[in-house]
Amino acid sequence: MRWNKTLAVGAALVLSTACGGVDDQEAVESLPDFAGTSLELNTDAPAQDGAALVAQDLMQVEASLDGQGAAMLEGARMEVKALNDALRQALVPLADLVKKAAAEQPGDVLVYGPADRANATFKLAIRKGVGQRYQWKLEARPLNSTDDVAYKLVAAGALKRDGEAHRGRGTLVLSLDNLKAVAPSFAGQGKLMMSFAHFGQGSKSLAYRLANFTPNPATHEAVTGAFVGHKIQATGVTRARVLGPYNLPGTATSAKEKVLSSVRHIPGTGGRVDILAWGGDIAANTSYVGSACWDAQEKEVYRVLLQCSDARRPATCTEVDGSRVGTFQACPAVELRGDVTPPEGTGDAVTPEPGNPGAPDDVPSDVTADF
Known part of the structure; x- marks a missing residue:
């Protein structure tokens, strides 16, 4: 009996799997992709969030933030841009x-x-682990080097597929320090x-x-802390909580405060941010x-800033002169109105935001590979 080419390839794949081999296509589809790992604020404006795979001029964007547009949104967006660029x-x-x-x-x-x-x-290595959980690591060495010892781990991760390519539950770690060590520029x-x-x-x-x-570091201050976020497929609604330094409108000077922001956006409607800030002029x-x-066009319709001796007790807060724009009734949806509700903590928690579709697994504590 003669097999045609399609049957032969299919049989080879079956034999490869039975013998413990790795299917190249399955391995590649078990790598993460940008859409599945990037943080989003406004799904109608992906380039503004850095979600388009293009270089972002962070210095130019940061210089345009002070007092322009929805400044609390733009402050959070700068942190999202930096993360997505990495x-x-x-x-x-x-x-x-x-x-x-x-x-x-x-x-x-x-x-x-x-x-x-x-x-x-x-150099990229992918390993097929137990239960269809694929692990990978990306290593780099200086250009023109031929020494394998010169390789440093710059990224690694794992993914257990749920059936769709690049989708499932997984982790990703990245060392910009190691990349800089092999590429000083x-x-x-x-x-x-x-x-x-x-x-x-x-x-x-x-x-x-x-x-x-x-x-x-010349254009964006270093951050140590936690970010979280989610996106709901059916509605496009996003929520994110990010930490970063920027100058709050209404403070005395251009000194940057440390700002923890909780952002939500409804496509075609608009969004809201609640912040907790300390340091800088505070x-x-x-x-x-x-x-x-x-x-929906990201035109700010409401803003207020309060100074508090205890952020969890509204009675200790007074309104910052000149900070108010409009009233909360101008917010474009009922769920975007209401009292100031600042995020809790100091930006080191990875607790999901309300309305999430489910929590991911624990975040790795360091940049290491599983093999």
Whole structure:
């Protein structure tokens, strides 16, 4: 009996799987992608959130924030841009490397590369683990180096598929410090660790820990803290909580306060942010809390800022002169109105925001690989 080519390939795949081999397509589809790991604020404006895979001029954007538009939204958006830009640094090399043929290694491992990019030589390894959980690691060494000892771990992660390509439950870690060590021209620093969970093709829940993290310290102050966020597929509604320094409108000088922001957005309607701020121009043992909302075009329709001796006790708060814009009744949806509700804590918790589709697994504590 003669087999046609399709049957032969199918039989080979069955035999490969039965013998413990790794299917190249399945391995590649078990890598994370940008849509599944990036944090989103406004799904109608992905480029503004840094969700488009394009370079962002962080210095130019930051310079335009002070007093312009919905400043509390833009302050949070700068942190989202910085995080998404770092994810791009890890995921673009993955996408390029898997276009090449893989070399099989013992232990159900596929290796792609090495391949030179603009600033370093990269190598990707993917391992098939137990229960269809795939693990991967991205290593880099200086350009023109031929020494395998020179490789440093720049990113790693794992994903247990739920059936859809690049979707399931997993982790991703990234060391900008290690990338800079092999490519001194790279501007970033710090570490990013995250956990993610997908629910269907579009809903996602995300948690991140940042350690002295910035894509460029010359344009964006380093952040140590936690971010969380989610997106609901059916409605496009997003929520996020981020921490970062920026100058609050209504404070005495241009000094940057540390601001913890809880942001929610309804596509086609508008959104709201509630903040808790300290440091900068804010006196010790005092904090500022505030709220703002905007319409579908992100035009600010309401804002207020309060100075508090205890942010959890409204009776201790007084309104900051000149901070009020409009009234909360102008917010474009009932669920976006109401009293100032600042986020709790100091920005180190990875507790999901309300309305999430489910919590991801624990966030890794450091940048390490499973193999």
